[in-house]
Amino acid sequence: MAKRMQGIMESIQTLCSGDHGNEGFMQDDEDEEEENGVGRLTSWAELLGFGLAVFSEAIAPQLQCFCDRTLGFAVGQGGSREAWIKAVAMAMSLVRKAVKKGWVGALAPAARVMSQALSTASEPITLDIPVPFKAHKVETPSVTVETSAQELTNFFKTMFIMRRMEIAADSLYKSKFIRGFCHLYDGQEAVCVGMEAALNDKDCIITAYRDHCTHLGRGGSVLEVFAELMGRKDGCSLGKGGSMHMYNKKGGFYGGNGIVGAQTPLGAGLAFAQKYLKVEGVTLAMYGDGAANQGQLFEAMNISALWNLPVIYVCENNHYGMGTAEWRSAKSPEYYKRGDYIPGLKVDGMDCLAVKQAVKYAKEYALQNGPMVLEMDTYRYHGHSMSDPGSTYRTRDEISGVRQERDPIERIRKLLLSNNIATVAELKTMEKEAKKEVEDALSKAKESPSPDSDELFTHVYRKGYGAKAYGADRKEVVVKLP
Amino acid sequence: MPRLLRHELLMFEALREGLGEEMERDPNVCVIGEDVGDYGGSYKVTKGFSEKFGSWRVLDTPIAENSFTGMAIGAAMTGLRPVVEGMNMGFLLLAYNQIANNCGMLHYTSGGQFTIPVVIRGPGGVGRQLGAEHSQRLESYFQSVPGLQMVACSTPYNAKGLMKAAIRCENPVILYEHVLLYNLKEKIPDEEYTCCLEEAEMVRPGTDITILTYSRMRYHVTQAAKTLVDRGYDPEIIDIRSLKPFDMYTIGESVKKTHRVLIVEECMRTGGIGASLRSAIMESFWDELDGPIGCLSSQDVPTPYSGPLEELTVVQPHQIVTAVENLCGKK
Numbered sequence: 001m002a003k004r005m006q007g008i009m010e011s012i013q014t015l016c017s018g019d020h021g022n023e024g025f026m027q028d029d030e031d032e033e034e035e036n037g038v039g040r041l042t043s044w045a046e047l048l049g050f051g052l053a054v055f056s057e058a059i060a061p062q063l064q065c066f067c068d069r070t071l072g073f074a075v076g077q078g079g080s081r082e083a084w085i086k087a088v089a090m091a092m093s094l095v096r097k098a099v100k101k102g103w104v105g106a107l108a109p110a111a112r113v114m115s116q117a118l119s120t121a122s123e124p125i126t127l128d129i130p131v132p133f134k135a136h137k138v139e140t141p142s143v144t145v146e147t148s149a150q151e152l153t154n155f156f157k158t159m160f161i162m163r164r165m166e167i168a169a170d171s172l173y174k175s176k177f178i179r180g181f182c183h184l185y186d187g188q189e190a191v192c193v194g195m196e197a198a199l200n201d202k203d204c205i206i207t208a209y210r211d212h213c214t215h216l217g218r219g220g221s222v223l224e225v226f227a228e229l230m231g232r233k234d235g236c237s238l239g240k241g242g243s244m245h246m247y248n249k250k251g252g253f254y255g256g257n258g259i260v261g262a263q264t265p266l267g268a269g270l271a272f273a274q275k276y277l278k279v280e281g282v283t284l285a286m287y288g289d290g291a292a293n294q295g296q297l298f299e300a301m302n303i304s305a306l307w308n309l310p311v312i313y314v315c316e317n318n319h320y321g322m323g324t325a326e327w328r329s330a331k332s333p334e335y336y337k338r339g340d341y342i343p344g345l346k347v348d349g350m351d352c353l354a355v356k357q358a359v360k361y362a363k364e365y366a367l368q369n370g371p372m373v374l375e376m377d378t379y380r381y382h383g384h385s386m387s388d389p390g391s392t393y394r395t396r397d398e399i400s401g402v403r404q405e406r407d408p409i410e411r412i413r414k415l416l417l418s419n420n421i422a423t424v425a426e427l428k429t430m431e432k433e434a435k436k437e438v439e440d441a442l443s444k445a446k447e448s449p450s451p452d453s454d455e456l457f458t459h460v461y462r463k464g465y466g467a468k469a470y471g472a473d474r475k476e477v478v479v480k481l482p
Numbered sequence: 483m484p485r486l487l488r489h490e491l492l493m494f495e496a497l498r499e500g501l502g503e504e505m506e507r508d509p510n511v512c513v514i515g516e517d518v519g520d521y522g523g524s525y526k527v528t529k530g531f532s533e534k535f536g537s538w539r540v541l542d543t544p545i546a547e548n549s550f551t552g553m554a555i556g557a558a559m560t561g562l563r564p565v566v567e568g569m570n571m572g573f574l575l576l577a578y579n580q581i582a583n584n585c586g587m588l589h590y591t592s593g594g595q596f597t598i599p600v601v602i603r604g605p606g607g608v609g610r611q612l613g614a615e616h617s618q619r620l621e622s623y624f625q626s627v628p629g630l631q632m633v634a635c636s637t638p639y640n641a642k643g644l645m646k647a648a649i650r651c652e653n654p655v656i657l658y659e660h661v662l663l664y665n666l667k668e669k670i671p672d673e674e675y676t677c678c679l680e681e682a683e684m685v686r687p688g689t690d691i692t693i694l695t696y697s698r699m700r701y702h703v704t705q706a707a708k709t710l711v712d713r714g715y716d717p718e719i720i721d722i723r724s725l726k727p728f729d730m731y732t733i734g735e736s737v738k739k740t741h742r743v744l745i746v747e748e749c750m751r752t753g754g755i756g757a758s759l760r761s762a763i764m765e766s767f768w769d770e771l772d773g774p775i776g777c778l779s780s781q782d783v784p785t786p787y788s789g790p791l792e793e794l795t796v797v798q799p800h801q802i803v804t805a806v807e808n809l810c811g812k813k
Contacts, residue, residue: 204560206556235593236593237591237592237593237595238593238594239593240590240591240593241591241592241593242591245591245592247591247592247593247595247596248595249592249595249596254556254559254596255588255591255592256591256592257584258583259579259583262552262579262580262583262584264549264552265548265549265550265551265552265553265555265556265580266552266553266555266556266559266580266584267556268549268552268553268556269552269553269554269555269556269557269558269559269560270556270557270559270560272553272556272557272562273556273557273559273560273561273562274560275538276512276538276557276562277510277560277561277562295548296546296548296549296552299544299546299548299549299550300549300552300553302544302546302549303543303544303546303549303550303553306544307541458594459589459590459593459594460589460590460628460629461589461629461631461653462589462594462597462652462653
């Protein structure tokens with residue numbers, strides 16, 4: 001890390017000093033082209049200090065998207081050192097512009113680009129997945145996976161936020177802010193985070209009731225999740241869905257379903273629509289080891305294999321269907337083989353990179369050949385829901401054992417430290433930021449009001465257009481329809 | 483009504499015309515069901531469609547109602563407009579979870595994010611000795627599901643109109659057809675038309691009593707009406723068509739005129755459409771009524787196979803005549 005930083009600094013100083021020598025922080029040169037508008041530096045320390053000093057200033061919206069494009073350009077270039085240097089150069093021309101126009105606040109995005117150039121380079125890192133894949137009627141994907149410092153850091157940050165969110169939901173439930181059913185996802189974060197790394201916005205995800213983190217992964221916000229859990233107006237379903245009914249249409253997240261297994265035919269339908277409308281995307285229909293015994297799943301598998309629908313059935317096997325262990329409910333707990341004629345893979349679901357690799361592989365397969373089953377070997381620390389202590393059917397030793405040996409966040413932490421991507425102090429800062437983000441969202445959600453009474457009757461029907469087909473309040477209402 | 487160009491056809495052909503026109507108009511409309519494609523539909527509603535629109539738009543499914551109904555609902559969430567055919571309405575009981583929990587409720591539980599513009603249709607009702615399991619009337623089972631609209635067609639004219647309107651509607655609609663009405667013949671307009679999904683149809687205006695009915699019982703009522711007119715009665719016959727929501731406006735106007743109501747339906751007495759309609763009318767129009775609301779429904783028994791017994795389970799015209807005479811008094 002230190003060596004890389006030094007290398008970048010040296011190259012930039014060479015680039016910057018050129019013929020001009022060290023004449024001061026910024027020289028106003030009217031003739032300079034945008035791309036070469038590097039400006040002159042005294043030292044990186046000065047620039048960095050300056051950048052960090054304005055880091056918290058308000059961002060001028062006009063330059064915001066320019067900065068995003070800068071970042072996008074750098075990442076899109078594959079994150080090579082040359083690309084980052086180019087990005088920093090562009091950023092510095094921004095700084096020059098901003099200083100010229102007196103937009104001090106606009107320096108924040110530029111500073112962000114620069115500090116990211118130094119802190120999280122996007123150079124590719126190759127790692128091996130420790131637990132091998134098991135395959136059924138298909139070749140296993142390679143155990144060597146390409147990732148980058150930025151990706152691993154994002155894994156860490158996202159999973160940490162998810163973990164904090166679920167733990168906050170636990171205390172909210174105990175203090176009766178959340179009622180009814182609350183199914184927590186902590187321990188399983190690697191599945192949804194790893195999946196997102198291999199998907200894009202053309203893909204659809206549908207899952208069961210353990211959906212808070214999946215919603216987050218698809219672009220939802222922590223505020224939306226907390227507000228929905230507490231039944232408030234700002235929830236993603238306006239407070240009318242609750243824990244088990246979170247949806248995000250823009251993000252391609254189709255819920256959030258309460259009845260075990262009923263989402264699998266819906267998933268086949270999403271894939272049917274993707275094939276019908278010729279969208280280059282796949283659907284991930286997620287279910288658990290308990291739902292794997294539902295008849296409608298086998299029906300859905302049959303029809304999706306029959307018509308080669310681009311659906312990937314993801315079984316999140318946390319080994320317990322509420323209180324019933326898998327060996328007590330399934331004659332064959334090898335869920336990746338249950339598709340029979342549909343190929344399957346068994347994946348270590350506590351390893352983000354393994355999940356990413358498997359989903360990437362399955363997506364390529366599904367777009368060509370039709371459905372595939374992925375069994376994610378994962379574990380939930382909490383009970384089935386908040387009304388279940390989770391210790392009557394399994395031992396506390398088992399739970400703490402998995403937490404010590406296989407915890408997904410700890411695994412990424414070790415990778416970040418051993419590959420010198422982040423120091424212990426930096427990780428602590430990230431954790432603090434994540435905690436703060438979750439707390440802020442929580443306090444904001446607590447302030448959100450309950451939905452108004454007439455929200456009870458909205459969204460039962462939807463007014464149509466074209467033909468004369470309306471909802472219930474079409475004509476002069478002589479009687480109030482129930 | 484001016485004499486426009488018309489053509490004569492049978493009910494199943496009218497349904498086919500409506501469905502075909504909508505499929506041509508909107509490429510997102512597709513048909514999903516058992517034997518709808520190559521076989522042409524067990525009641526020939528989709529005959530010729532598979533050659534015309536391709537097997538992807540007229541999808542032959544395996545015998546898996548739960549999953550193909552669920553699949554249609556999932557496809558509808560993304561913007562397709564599937565028409566699910568239950569070969570017999572009774573088979574859709576296997577898809578009850580998908581229809582009740584997903585189809586009806588997704589618009590609400592997602593806070594309005596998703597609409598489910600799906601049409602679920604198929605023949606139901608008591609046929610000719612089809613046996614208990616193939617003589618189901620599902621309108622009473624689905625009527626409490628919030629979020630669904632239900633319509634029952636009874637003539638080729640309204641069958642085509644309701645089919646088109648149901649497909650264009652953004653809400654999930656269940657279109658109830660009847661096994662014995664598929665061969666009804668009628669002349670319908672050449673030009674394009676739709677029927678309003680929430681409107682009831684005035685069959686015969688009158689002054690003595692309001693008879694509310696739907697689907698096949700409409701014909702038993704009109705047959706009884708001939709006898710009633712001979713005996714000096716003047717019944718007003720309304721085909722309610724919209725089973726959910728009820729067209730309380732049209733019904734109310736009629737009740738205010740006649741002050742007497744008789745409901746004639748084919749579903750079971752217990753928890754049927756008549757039961758809900760009766761309490762809705764009583765609640766809103768109590769002051770207008772001169773007597774109790776009569777309700778003739780099928781008996782609460784599984785439909786027997788034997789012909790004479792089967793006739794006893796459903797309402798027959800002579801029973802309607804007797805009921806009207808009792809409600810209106812002898813003339």
